[in-house]
Amino acid sequence: MGGYGDVRLLREDGLRLDGRKLDEMRPMTIEAGVLPAADGSAMVTHGLNVAVAAVYGPMEAHPRKIQRQDRAVIDVRYNMAPFSTSDRIRPGFNRRSREISKVTAEALESVVLCERYPRSKIRVEIEILAAEAGTRCAGLTAAAVALADAGIPMRDLIVGVASGKVEGIVVLDLDKAEDNYGQADLPVGILPNTGEIAFLQMDGDLSPDEYNLAMEYNFKAAAEIHEIMVDALKRRYEGGEN
Amino acid sequence: MVELVPTLLRQELSRLAEDDLRLDGRGQWEGRELTLETDCLYNAEGSAKVVMGDTIVYAGVKFELRTPWPDRPAQGSLMCGAELRPVAHRKYEPGPPSPQSIELGRVVDRGIRESGCIDMESLCIVPGEKVWGVMIDIHVLSDGGNIFDACGLAAIAALRTAVVPAERFDVGEDYTLKVKGTPIMASFTRVGGRYVYDPSEEEELGGDERIHITLGDEGHLHSLQKGLRGVFTPAEFAEIFGVAHLRCVELRKLVAIQEGN
Numbered sequence: 001m002g003g004y005g006d007v008r009l010l011r012e013d014g015l016r017l018d019g020r021k022l023d024e025m026r027p028m029t030i031e032a033g034v035l036p037a038a039d040g041s042a043m044v045t046h047g048l049n050v051a052v053a054a055v056y057g058p059m060e061a062h063p064r065k066i067q068r069q070d071r072a073v074i075d076v077r078y079n080m081a082p083f084s085t086s087d088r089i090r091p092g093f094n095r096r097s098r099e100i101s102k103v104t105a106e107a108l109e110s111v112v113l114c115e116r117y118p119r120s121k122i123r124v125e126i127e128i129l130a131a132e133a134g135t136r137c138a139g140l141t142a143a144a145v146a147l148a149d150a151g152i153p154m155r156d157l158i159v160g161v162a163s164g165k166v167e168g169i170v171v172l173d174l175d176k177a178e179d180n181y182g183q184a185d186l187p188v189g190i191l192p193n194t195g196e197i198a199f200l201q202m203d204g205d206l207s208p209d210e211y212n213l214a215m216e217y218n219f220k221a222a223a224e225i226h227e228i229m230v231d232a233l234k235r236r237y238e239g240g241e242n
Numbered sequence: 243m244v245e246l247v248p249t250l251l252r253q254e255l256s257r258l259a260e261d262d263l264r265l266d267g268r269g270q271w272e273g274r275e276l277t278l279e280t281d282c283l284y285n286a287e288g289s290a291k292v293v294m295g296d297t298i299v300y301a302g303v304k305f306e307l308r309t310p311w312p313d314r315p316a317q318g319s320l321m322c323g324a325e326l327r328p329v330a331h332r333k334y335e336p337g338p339p340s341p342q343s344i345e346l347g348r349v350v351d352r353g354i355r356e357s358g359c360i361d362m363e364s365l366c367i368v369p370g371e372k373v374w375g376v377m378i379d380i381h382v383l384s385d386g387g388n389i390f391d392a393c394g395l396a397a398i399a400a401l402r403t404a405v406v407p408a409e410r411f412d413v414g415e416d417y418t419l420k421v422k423g424t425p426i427m428a429s430f431t432r433v434g435g436r437y438v439y440d441p442s443e444e445e446e447l448g449g450d451e452r453i454h455i456t457l458g459d460e461g462h463l464h465s466l467q468k469g470l471r472g473v474f475t476p477a478e479f480a481e482i483f484g485v486a487h488l489r490c491v492e493l494r495k496l497v498a499i500q501e502g503n
Contacts, residue, residue, distance in 0.1 A: 034298075035298060035329075035383055035384040036295075036296035036297075036298070036384050036386050037296060037330060037331045037332075037384040037385050037386055037443075038329075038384065039332075048284040048285075050283065050284075052329070052383060054329045054330075054383075054384075056328075056332040057332075059332065077327075077328065077329075077336060079327065079329075081300070081302065081379065081381050082302065082304065082323075082325075082377070082379035082381075083283060083285065083286035083289065083302025083303065083304050083379050083381075084283075084285055084286075084302075085285055086285055086410075087304075087306075088304035088306060088377055088379070091323070091325055091339075091379070092338075123328065123332075125327065125328050125329035127327065127329050127381070127383065129283055129300060129302075129381070130283050130284040130285050130286075131285065132284065132285075
């Protein structure tokens with residue numbers, strides 16, 4: 001975060017470089033059931049981000065050492081396609097993707113009724129096809145819709161959403177330039193019905209007041225995104241397919 | 243994962259084959275519905291999405307500046323790789339590239355490379371110092387059978403739409419990559435004792451060996467591969483070669499139509 005104080009991210013009229021208001025998010029579309037081979041799947045486009053999630057299972061957990069006697073484990077892999085960024089990414093896991101996979105799994109385990117499936121495993125595969133800041137949130141949202149699409153019982157959906165700070169001003173949903181040159185980023189996973197938080201990361205510099213405002217923006221956007229998620233699931237199952 | 247021996251499936255496929263039928267009602271040489279989309283990924287310099295039945299594949303092209311190989315100082319390089327990630331099917335496991343995905347990437351790579359559709363010398367910027375490396379990455383998102391053809395088509399379609407990002411690398415102006423020719427792959431699997439074109443996932447599961455044929459614009463062979471356990475006769479090859487020829491002409495037209503849009 002930060003370090004490039006001379007890059008202008010806000011316009012004279014107070015709007016952001018792409019014309020958005022401070023608390024306005026990039027356009028988002030969600031489609032459920034996009035991958036025929038998977039038990040559940042979803043594609044989220046958010047700005048120029050494209051995230052696809054596939055769910056397989058519940059299935060036998062192996063290796064045995066990952067098995068839990070009283071519940072299912074959720075095995076998440078967040079992966080960026082080699083062509084998803086400006087410079088090609090060498091295929092394979094790196095420290096960043098491992099960390100995101102871990103905290104995403106833990107967030108999803110907080111909403112899935114894991115105790116229904118002792119000793120089993122639910123695989124969640126998140127593939128980022130195009131990245132423009134905010135891929136972990138798009139991936140988390142896609143994963144939640146894919147789990148619901150797979151018919152896996154959950155307490156609630158999870159909405160991935162982020163706010164941050166540019167030029168000392170709190171804004172919702174950082175784009176690429178804002179992420180590169182901004183001063184803070186606060187991605188969270190919100191349970192839209194209970195108002196609880198299952199995913200939390202942050203880096204940069206935020207005052208307590210700025211944190212509160214960023215969270216306020218996040219909650220407001222989460223309600224919007226939740227509607228898009230529910231709509232995607234309804235479209236998938238209302239049409240008489242499946 | 244334990245793969246159950248699909249004995250019943252094999253029996254069913256053999257029974258159908260006797261009457262020249264297929265599980266999904268297709269004719270022996272009939273392909274599934276296919277859609278091709280290009281320029282569909284932001285950040286990739288060229289991209290394509292292919293949907294063939296339940297199979298979904300993306301390909302993206304990236305460029306990098308590199309120093310040429312010492313024995314070919316005036317030539318750039320081309321690399322094509324495929325990833326069979328666990329997203330694509332429950333049978334795929336995480337880990338380093340499997341022999342299967344390496345075979346897939348290399349067969350597609352050979353078809354494109356050997357067709358000569360990329361002039362490697364045109365990728366040279368400063369001989370002996372600086373050349374373009376072109377990388378085609380293929381990402382299988384859903385394996386519903388015959389991923390080879392889907393990958394081959396996605397790769398060449400993505401390559402044909404690629405724009406060399408010279409400005410970003412500070413070596414001149416962006417320009418469209420020159421690709422002469424459209425090598426196309428056609429794949430056959432032995433199902434119930436005879437070959438069928440464009441096998442579905444179930445046909446692959448209950449079938450035997452497979453043959454992949456890549457043909458260039460002139461109908462010349464550029465890549466052949468036989469995979470899995472089984473043998474075939476020259477007469478059988480002659481028959482599928484004829485089918486491949488017709489199918490490649492059709493698919494080449496589809497790529498051209500997509501580019502025209």
